[in-house]
Amino acid sequence: MSLPAPVRPLLVLDLDETLWHGVRVPGGLKLSLRPHLAEFLTAVSTAYDLAIWTAATEDWMLEGLAGVQAATGFDLRERAFFLWHRERCTFRRDAEGQFAFFKPARKFKARWIRGRYPPERILVVDDRAENYACSYGHLVRVSEWCGEEGDDELQRLAPYLLSIAAEPNLRTLEKRGWRLKG
Numbered sequence: 001m002s003l004p005a006p007v008r009p010l011l012v013l014d015l016d017e018t019l020w021h022g023v024r025v026p027g028g029l030k031l032s033l034r035p036h037l038a039e040f041l042t043a044v045s046t047a048y049d050l051a052i053w054t055a056a057t058e059d060w061m062l063e064g065l066a067g068v069q070a071a072t073g074f075d076l077r078e079r080a081f082f083l084w085h086r087e088r089c090t091f092r093r094d095a096e097g098q099f100a101f102f103k104p105a106r107k108f109k110a111r112w113i114r115g116r117y118p119p120e121r122i123l124v125v126d127d128r129a130e131n132y133a134c135s136y137g138h139l140v141r142v143s144e145w146c147g148e149e150g151d152d153e154l155q156r157l158a159p160y161l162l163s164i165a166a167e168p169n170l171r172t173l174e175k176r177g178w179r180l181k182g
Ligand SMILES: [Mg+2]
Pocket: 014, 015, 016, 017, 018, 126, 127, 128
């Protein structure tokens, strides 16, 4: 008898310097999308459900996601299991004593989430490891992107994420060397 297939995993995406780089300009947001973003979203959504967790404000998030849809046709606002912004973060001192936003992954244990996605089936993609200081097990760290041309992080990340999607426990899987495995 074969084992039941694991539930479809949830991929929680950071936005700023992970999927895009945005600058506030008079009248709105000047958004640059990370190279290969459209292919990345299309590829990973075949194996993962998606969600957003950003430390930015709700307005910034929604404006940026509208820009992603306009440029790629991919509507994360419609597809995301949740859209979490600054108000879902905590604001406290970091290791250097400076106040900063953190993303407390204990929030994944909420009944409405864990009933569908147990914690071992949730990954986060973020350029700031400090955001998940209490829960590195979920993290796939990407490099910070500030608009450099020729960046291939998302192009390399997609096949890696697809290669591990069926792992029963994504939390305990060693992910720090992902660039060597993708
Ligand atoms: Mg970021």
